Amino acid sequence: MESNEAVLVLASRRRVLTGDSRALSRGYRNGTLVRVRTGVYFGKSAWLALKPWERYGTTMAAMAAVDPSTTFCYLTALRIWRLPAPGVPTHVHVITLSPHKAGKQPSSTTAARDAKTRKTGIEHISGYGISRHFWRADSVHSRGFSVTSLPQTVMDCIVRLELPDAVALADAVLSPDRRPGEGLTRRQLIDASADLPSEAKRRRIECVLALADETSESVGESRSRAIIHVLGLPAPVLQRVFHDHDGFIARTDFFWPDAGVIGEFDGDAKYLDESLLSGRTTQEAILAEKKREDRLRALGYKVVRWDWKTLATPDLLRQRLAAAGVVPQKTPPRGRDPRA
Template sequence: MDYQNEFIVAVRHRLESGSARQLSRRYKKGELVRVRKGVYVDKEHWLGLKPWDRYAATARAVAAENPSAEFCFETAALFWGLHIVGVPTHIHLANASRGHAGSRSPNTTAAALAPAGTTGLERIRGYGIYRHSYSTDTVYLRGLRLTGLAQTAVDVLARSSFTKGVVLADHAISAARFPSLFMSKAVLGTAVKGLASEAKRQRVNLILGFADENSGSAGESLSRAQIHLLGFPAPELQYEFSDARGFVARTDFFWRDQGVIGEFDGDAKYLRDEYLGGQSAREAVLAEKKREDRLRALGFKVVRWDWATANNPALLTAKLLAAGLTPLRNTPGRTIHQRTQG
C-alpha cells in the first residue's frame, strides 16, 4: 500500500502541479495540518481522529516523509495488530546511528486562526520520534518496514510492566483472538534468547510463563494480571455454567472454592455491533441481567468491573474483597514495574 496517498505530500504535489504555493496558502488559512515535514492532511479529518488512529496516521506520515523508515517496539506492534495498553508518546524507529539516536518532540503543526489565535491542535496530543540505536532486521508489511512479529512482541514485553506485558502476551499466543498470526510460547521463547540482557530475558520469561491463551480480551488479561499481583487466588478462565434450562454462560473468571464469578465489562460489549449479535444496547443489557440472575440462582456471587477498575489496584481490591475473596500472599510478580521509554 502507498501510504503517501493518505496525505498530501509536498514533493508529489509539486511534481503534479508545478508549485507548492497552494499547500502553503491552505496551511495558512487553517485548512491543513502539517503532520511531518512536507506531509499534510485535512485539519478537520485530523482533529476528528481518535488518539490511536492519530498515532497510527502519524507513523504512516513518517513513512510518507521517509519511505526507508524502519519501525520497532510499540509502533511495530500496532501495525502487526498486537494488543498494547495506552497510546505511546513517540513513534519508534530502529537502526539509527548513535549520532542520530534519541527522542525528538512532536512537530505536527497548524496555522493559528485569527482572531482566536488558536490552531485547534491545543487539545490533542502530538507524537514525537524516538530513534533507537538498535540494529535489527525488518520485514515489509503493507508497505511499511517493521521488526519481525516475534521480535516485536518480545521487544515490547522487555519494556513493559507486568500487567501491560500480560495483555500483549495473552493476545499473541491466542489462536482465537489473533488467528492468522498467533505464536506459540516456544516461538516467543526462541526470540527471548536474542535479548541483550539476562534481566530482560527473565522479565519476559516470567510474563510468558503467566500468559494464558484462554484469556478472552485485553481487559480480561489486564484484570488477571492485577489479580495475580494483588495476591488473590488464581481464577479459572472461560468456565461454562448450565442450569435446568440449559446453557447459561461462559464466564470470564470463576473462583470455585469461594463460589465467586468475576466478569469484566468493556464498553465495546454494549456499543459495538459485532458484540451485540443484532441486539440493541438496551436489549444486550437486559440479556446480561437475566444471565446474571440465572448465575446467582445457582448459588454463586457475581462481581463485575470495568476498565477504570481493572487499571486501579485499590478499586479492584475493594471489589474482590467485597465479593468475599481474600488475598493469599504477595506474589513475586508484584515487584515488576518497568517504565517504557517513549
C-alpha cells in the same frame, strides 16, 4: 492506517504532478491544511475529526511517505502488527542506525495561527513526536511499512511494559485467532528470548509466559488476570461453563470454586459495539446480562463485576473480591510452565 495515507498530500509529489507545490503552502497559511511533517499535509477539518489512534497512524504514514526506509519499532510496531498497546503512545518509535541520533523529539505537526485569534485550532489535540532507538533491527515489511519483526517487537515490548500490559500482549500474540504469520507459539517466544542480552530480560519473558493464556477473549480479561496475580489472589479458573435446569447459562471470565465466586470483566464494547451485540439493542443486552447473572446467583454463586475504571485502581478490585470471599493466598501464586 492504510486509508489515512491516501489522503496525505506530499509537496514532492505535487511538484512532480503539477510542477508547483505553492498551493499547499497557501492552504497551510490560510488554515485549511495541517503540516503533519515537513512537506506532508492533511486537511485541517479532517485532521480534527480523526480519533487519536487515527491521527497516530496518519503521522506514521507521513513519516514513511517522507522516508520509506523508516523502520518502526516498539509500541509503534505493535500498532502495525495489530497487537494491544497501553494507550496511544506519545511518540512514534523508530530505529536509528546511529547512537548519536537516538533520543526523543517533540511533535512537529503544526497549523498556522489565525491572524485575529492567534490560535492554530489544534492546540487541544495531541501531536506525536519521534523517539529514535539505537537497537538491533530485525526488520520486515508489513502493511506497507518497514517494521521490526514480530518476535523482536514482542520481545522489545514485553521486557519494557508493566506486567498487565505485557500479559495482554502475550495473550494476543499467542491467540489461535491470529492471522497466519501474525501469531507466535510459546516455543517461538522462548526461542526468541534466548537472544536477549540479559538474564533479567529472559526471566521477564518466562514470568509473562507463565501467566499468559491464549484462551483470553479480551485485553480487559488479560489485564485483570495479571492484576489478580500481582494482588496475590488465588488463580481463577478461566472460561468455566455453567448450566442449570434450563440448560446453558454462561461461560464466565473467572471462577474461584473454593470461594464460590464468579468474576466478570465488563468493557463498554460489550453493550455498545454492534459486532458484539448480535443484532440486539444495548438495553436488550443489559437485560440479558441481568437474567444471566440472576441464574448464576440462583445456583449459589456470588458474582463480582469490574470495568476499566476498576482496573486503573487495583485496590478497588482487591476490595470487591475480598468482600465476596476471594482473599490473598499465604504462599505467592504461581503461573503455568512457560514452556507448556
